Amino acid sequence: MPNAAITLTLPAWIEQEFDPAQVHAGNEARVALAIRLARRNVEHGTGGPFGAAVFDADGHVVAYGVNRVMPESCSVAHAEMMAFMGAQTKLRRHRLNEGGQRYVLATSAQPCCQCYGASFWAGIDELLIGARSSDVMELSEFDEGPLPADWIGELERRGIAVRRDILRDEAREVFHLYARAGGSSY
Amino acid sequence: MPNAAITLTLPAWIEQEFDPAQVHAGNEARVALAIRLARRNVEHGTGGPFGAAVFDADGHVVAYGVNRVMPESCSVAHAEMMAFMGAQTKLRRHRLNEGGQRYVLATSAQPCCQCYGASFWAGIDELLIGARSSDVMELSEFDEGPLPADWIGELERRGIAVRRDILRDEAREVFHLYARAGGSSY
Numbered sequence: 001m002p003n004a005a006i007t008l009t010l011p012a013w014i015e016q017e018f019d020p021a022q023v024h025a026g027n028e029a030r031v032a033l034a035i036r037l038a039r040r041n042v043e044h045g046t047g048g049p050f051g052a053a054v055f056d057a058d059g060h061v062v063a064y065g066v067n068r069v070m071p072e073s074c075s076v077a078h079a080e081m082m083a084f085m086g087a088q089t090k091l092r093r094h095r096l097n098e099g100g101q102r103y104v105l106a107t108s109a110q111p112c113c114q115c116y117g118a119s120f121w122a123g124i125d126e127l128l129i130g131a132r133s134s135d136v137m138e139l140s141e142f143d144e145g146p147l148p149a150d151w152i153g154e155l156e157r158r159g160i161a162v163r164r165d166i167l168r169d170e171a172r173e174v175f176h177l178y179a180r181a182g183g184s185s186y
Numbered sequence: 187m188p189n190a191a192i193t194l195t196l197p198a199w200i201e202q203e204f205d206p207a208q209v210h211a212g213n214e215a216r217v218a219l220a221i222r223l224a225r226r227n228v229e230h231g232t233g234g235p236f237g238a239a240v241f242d243a244d245g246h247v248v249a250y251g252v253n254r255v256m257p258e259s260c261s262v263a264h265a266e267m268m269a270f271m272g273a274q275t276k277l278r279r280h281r282l283n284e285g286g287q288r289y290v291l292a293t294s295a296q297p298c299c300q301c302y303g304a305s306f307w308a309g310i311d312e313l314l315i316g317a318r319s320s321d322v323m324e325l326s327e328f329d330e331g332p333l334p335a336d337w338i339g340e341l342e343r344r345g346i347a348v349r350r351d352i353l354r355d356e357a358r359e360v361f362h363l364y365a366r367a368g369g370s371s372y
Contacts (some may be wrong), residue, residue, distance in 0.1 A: 004201070006271045009191045075270050075307035076262065076282045085192045085262050094261045113306060117299030120331045121261035140206040145306045153334040 008072050010082065011046035024059040030106035031130045031166040033061070038079070038108040038174045041066040042181055049140070049178035052079040052107040054087040054096070054124070062096075062103065063087035068099040078109050080115035094171055096123030102119050104128060108171050110164065113145030120158060127155065129164040132172025139175035140183075194258050196268065197232035200250055210245040216292035217352040219247070219315045224265070224294040224360045227252040228367055236328070238265040238293040239285035240273040240282070240310070248282075248289065249273035266293050266301035270308040282309035290314060294357050295322050296350065299331030306344060313341060315350040316357025325361035326369075 017040065024030045030053065037051025048067035056062055065083030069075060083105060088094055096103040102125040109131040111119060121125060133144040148154050152162045203226065210216045216239065223237025234253035242248055251269030255261055269291060274280055282289040288311040295317040297305060307314060319330040334340050338348045 005193055005195045005301050006268070006275055007191055007193045015190070069280050073278045073280045074271055075309065076267055076304060077280075081262055082192070085260055088260050088262075089192055092259045094255045094259045094263075113303030114300065115303070115332055117261060117301070117303040120299060120329075123261070143306075145303055146334045146337075148332045148334055151332075157354075 006074075008068060008074060008077050008082065009070070010064060010066065010086070010087070011041070011071075013040060013044050013045060013046070014066070017064070018061070018131060020060065024055060024061065026059075027106075027128050027135070027163055027166050029071045030055055030104060031108070031128050031171070034079075034106040034108040034128075035130055035167060035171050035174060037064060037066050038171075038186075039117070040180045042174065042183065047071055048142070049174045049183065050079040050108055052083040052105060055104045055106065057102040061127065063090055076114070078112065078113050078115050080105060081118055084118060088122070093123075097125055098123055102126070108174060109133070110144065112143070113147055116147055116151060119160060124160060126161045126163070128166055129162070131166050131175070132164065132168070135168070135172050136175065139172060140178065160177070187292070192260075194254060194263050194268065196228060196252065196254070196272070197227070197257075198245040198276070199226060199230050199232070200252070203250070204247070206246065208246070210241060210247065212245075213292075213314050213349055213352050216241055216245070216290060217294070217314050217357070219353060220265075220292040220294040221353060221357050221360060222314055223250060223252050224324060224357075225363060228360065228364050230368065231367075233257055234328070235317050235360045235369065236265040236294055238291060240339055241267045241290045241292065243288040249276055249307060262300070264298065264301050266291060267304055270304060273303070274308070280309075281307070284309060288312070295319070296330065298329070299333055302333055302337060305341065305346060310346060312349070314345045314352055315348070316353050317361070318350065321358050322361065324365065325358060
């Protein structure tokens with residue numbers, strides 16, 4: 001039989017984190033949620049130390065993502081990809097902002113080469129980043145992969161604003177937690 | 187409710203294309219299959235004009251992929267991503283070649299920036315490409331996105347051999363077929 005369907009899941013604890021009425025106002029509140037998801041994912045042992053979320057213009061969460069590479073046996077299942085796919089499934093469109101509304105992705109750490117590339121097609125208007133790639137590679141064995149030399153400019157020229165170093169220290173701390181928990185890279 | 191699960195499917199006709207006993211010997215036979223999947227996807231109206239497949243070292247198909255962006259409302263569902271996720275699901279490991287066996291991805295057209303990035307983590311040893319990105323952008327409105335300047339070298343330095351221009355004319359022809367079918371870009 002060929003491969004007919006692929007199913008990717010988020011961990012059950014995600015539901016307890018969800019408050020549809022909550023407004024996450026401002027960049028710090030949005031990245032703080034992404035970092036909290038990354039921490040919870042380590043604490044629950046449900047994937048790698050990465051979290052992300054898609055927000056609408058009002059600051060409501062559209063979709064969550066955490067790293068699920070190991071539990072799902074899927075190299076695609078990075079936090080940002082899970083958040084993009086979750087938001088698109090929920091809104092039933094492959095480009096989130098095609099209707100003219102604005103969407104933001106907040107991520108606990110700079111997207112790797114895969115998630116960077118995916119950011120161009122997902123339909124986001126802004127990318128909010130906690131830790132830098134250099135932090136990830138200093139504090140863990142995760143590889144971030146190659147990016148275009150002017151990776152921020154490439155996004156901004158296509159209408160995706162980039163803000164980084166948001167709660168960077170808190171974002172870095174997740175990798176210390178992960179190391180103390182005995183995490184290995186994948 | 188938060189986004190609990192994401193399911194991505196391949197079209198039903200894929201099953202008829204599948205012959206588990208068939209050996210696809212050589213690069214041309216492997217890219218020919220990827221191109222055939224791309225053509226079939228256009229003919230059946232089940233997604234964009236892109237096909238891909240993962241092969242084991244003997245030339246057996248491990249998993250197929252076709253573009254499913256529109257039918258699945260998912261910007262991640264490019265042919266290469268579907269093939270990677272399908273192969274990983276089937277073999278139950280997030281890095282296909284971690285056991286020491288070799289795997290090849292054949293794709294009808296050069297991977298876009300997302301699929302390029304994903305290729306580093308999927309666990310393939312070789313990437314076989316039909317049409318160039320310049321062909322895709324000449325013959326359709328699809329955007330391929332930004333890559334590192336030395337995109338081939340970045341793959342090869344990480345152990346992924348790249349062969350391109352394999353059946354390039356046949357691969358280009360799929361985009362003419364797509365245009366005649368009235369396809370729009372996505």
